[in-house]
Amino acid sequence: MALYRRYKTLADREPGVIFGGRLGEYRYYDMDQVIAKALEVCERRQEEAGTWSGRQKS
Numbered sequence: 001m002a003l004y005r006r007y008k009t010l011a012d013r014e015p016g017v018i019f020g021g022r023l024g025e026y027r028y029y030d031m032d033q034v035i036a037k038a039l040e041v042c043e044r045r046q047e048e049a050g051t052w053s054g055r056q057k058s
């Protein structure tokens with residue numbers, strides 16, 4: 001956990017990079033969870049940037 005925190009500190013200094021998934025968050029994820037999380041993070045970033053127009057209906 002100490003090693004993760006060291007990497008997290010370095011990652012937080014990279015505003016142009018999104019670190020995610022098992023490797024980036026140091027968490028156990030199944031595939032559906034990791035994809036849902038990636039979509040959630042992208043939506044949040046787009047909302048923050050004011051470029052989010054809502055999830056496409058299928």
Ligand SMILES: Cc1cc2nc3c(=O)[nH]c(=O)nc-3n(C[C@H](O)[C@H](O)[C@H](O)COP(=O)(O)OP(=O)(O)OC[C@H]3O[C@@H](n4cnc5c(N)ncnc54)[C@H](O)[C@@H]3O)c2cc1C
Nearest residue numbers: 020021022023024025027028029030031032033034035038
């Ligand atoms: C044997 C096995 C069976 C599984 N079976 C299932 C299943 O049946 N159903 C299910 O839902 N999930 C399953 N999973 C889990 C699923 O594989 C993970 O949830 C999913 O792959 C996680 O995605 P991720 O993007 O977080 O990580 P990964 O898919 O592991 O992607 C991480 C990527 O980062 C790259 N990388 C590593 N280090 C670096 C570095 N220093 N610099 C740049 N890139 C780097 C790696 O090469 C890799 O491409 C299984 C996992 C394993 C190992």
